[in-house]
Amino acid sequence: MRLQLLLIFFLFASLFSPAEGHAILVINNLSVEKPNIWLGDTSTVYLNCIDNVSSVSSVYAYITSTTFFQNSTFQPSGGGRYFFSIITPTQFNKVGSFNITAYCTNALGENANSSTNFTVSNLSMEISSMTSPVYIGDSAEIDVAVKEGDNFLIPPQDVPSFDVSLDGVSISTSSHWEPAKGWVLNFDTKALASGTHTISITARYSSTQIAASSSINILPAVDFSVSDIDKTWISAGDEVTASLKAADHGNPLQMKTGYLSIQVDSTSVAITDLSPSATVSGGYAAKFIAPSMSAGAHTLKVFFNYGNASGSYPKNIIYVIPVSGNIFAGSEKTAPVQIRFVSGDTDKTVRTDSAGAYSILLPPSTYNVQIIDGSTILDIYGAKINSFDDAIKYQALASGIARGIQGAGIFFYGIAFDYSSARLRMPYDQSRINDESTLRAYVCPNWNSGKKECPSEWKETDSKIDTVRKTASINISSLNAAYIIGSPDSVSVEASLQKDTYNIDDKIAISGISLDGSRATVPDATIAASIEGTPIRASVQSNAQGVFSLEIQPPASEGNYSIVLDVSKSPYLPSQKRLNVAITKTRDVSIIGPDTVRLGAGESSEAQFRIVNAGQSDLSNLLVSIKGVPSNYYQILPTDAINSIKAGEEKTATIRFNIPADAAKTVLGGSFEVSKQDFVRKRGFTLTIGSAQNTSQASAPQAQAGDVKNETSGSILDSFSFGLPTGKFLASQALSADAISLAAFAVLSISTAFVLRKRRIKNSYALAARSKNRSLIFEIKSKIAEPQNLRNRRRKVSRPASRRAADYARSW
Known part of the structure; x- marks a missing residue:
């Protein structure tokens, strides 16, 4: 039992112990997608790399031929599958057979490898020969060599196909192989146009294609050309020479007049001479006389007919107009002046002689014209010149006089053609200018170049003054005018009053003369008079001698006033002058009284004298007196009542005559006087003294108001002061x-x-x-x-x- 348990323990220990030393790393299925590729193609390499214990850390490859070339890293695509691409010629630009060895490495540092082969080939083509030039109607041949690597593609095994185009348009060709030439391509030129063209050839073989191109010159079989026309600006009657040349399949052709005809527009022109050219090899010179044509653009055509070949050569020509004249219009200048004409490619300059004469031929056109005289430049834009007869006049006067302007030279331009605008740049001499800050440009629109004077007034015109370059620029809307740069002169008046004091009812009389800065008279100046502090105005113009006179109404009130005279005239600077005037009311009286007083010795009587204030002012401090009569003959009754008299008022003074008893019989001339500090008015009368038995009386009355400056007659009726009934x-x-x-x-x-x-x-x-x-x-x-x-x-x-x-x- 114990033995069985021990065997089971060792079995589990062996199964679950670390696998170190027992891993299995496998690389298989290494393959190349296209093992035979053309340079320019792309192919992909694939493989599987598996480790049943550890993980795969990297997969890479070495590609070698006779020497190490390149390594590449595989990219995973999942499930142990890896790949990398062979891209030619950007990443791989070798031609030949190559070995590729792939390596697979795990995390334990163990690796496995596998190898395979692939081939890179190059398809190339070159045009080895081509017929050029090719004459229209002939068959053209192009020889090309097509290679795979260093080996020619030779039929019957290797047969490429070809596409041919001329300037991008496909043309029909035939091809065949000749060992000495390679692939021979033929095409017909009958329908092709002459000239230099680009022919492109594309060869296709296997799965690739290659292209090559070249220039081809296609010429007419009979080639005719006009290399030159000795003049393209032509006047009627000019002899014109055309240099021409003809060839048949490139061989010079002997030219005959029968092969040629010439026309200007639709007018046929006879060839006056045809001879070998001295300047063009193999060429000829054909001469003819230019017919009469209108000025402007025309077409010259040279026609050629030879066998079945014909052609024409058109050439644009221009019949020109003569541009001539004498630019100086009574100018003080004698130095040459340049005149420049610019239109498109035409840029012609003519220089006058010392007398101002110039002459040039120009095509009719619209020009920009420059008239250049040293630093003085007139630019005329959009000048329409279709005919020209002494159409430019120029006058420069360094010593010209412009009334009202302190100037530095006058420039006149007369133009007899239409134009759109103009700009004048004029220099000025700083030494002749008093104050640059007052510089202005002036124009006289009706300048008389013969008399060298402006019959009208100089008018200020817009300008740009450059005080650094000492020039003025003026944009001109109309020529046929004179221009000057300068400072305005001033106009003033010398004037006086007829008298210093005027009565309210009098007209104030002013006379004087208008003058410029040099004290020369200024005609036609406007003198505007005004009385300061009042709305009273009057104006007048000075005459041809600068003299003027005017009358102005006085103010309605007494006082001292200033009369302001404003004088002006273009282009002068205006000025003012003041005159002082005193305005007063008239002080005058009229006296009405008896002409004769008759009394006897020892008698007495009263006479009355009426005093009328005939002036405009109230009077005060008046003194009444009798002159020419002994003081003991009369008595002036108290006169306080007539010490003052208002304007228009009438008062009466009473004189009591007391004739002494012992007075002798006589006739006395007396006067009744009213006086004030600044005037005396008198009324004469006769005092007749009779004998003592006569009764006092006053005779022969005449009541009338006379001139206060002279004695006036009175009336006895006035002294009696009775009225007659109506x-x-x-x-x-x-x-x-x-x-x-x-x-x-x-x-x-x-x-x-x-x-x-x-x-x-x-x-x-x-x-x-x-x-x-x-x-x-x-x-x-x-x-x-x-x-x-x-x-x-x-x-x-x-x-x-x-x-x-x-x-x-x-x-x-």
């Missing part, structure tokens, strides 16, 4: 005392006049009476129509009319 007054005041007195006075006056006229009194008093009576009659008529209020005013300050009439009657 019809309306008589109706309302029926048979009043004044009416009866007035009627009596009128009858008495008329009767007296009639008697004196009848008697023809010859003495001086009678003659004076006749004159006075006549005046009195006219005044009576005017008094009848006088407003009642004026009559009432007189009535208040006069003696009764009946007494005055009686006094007047007694004096006679």
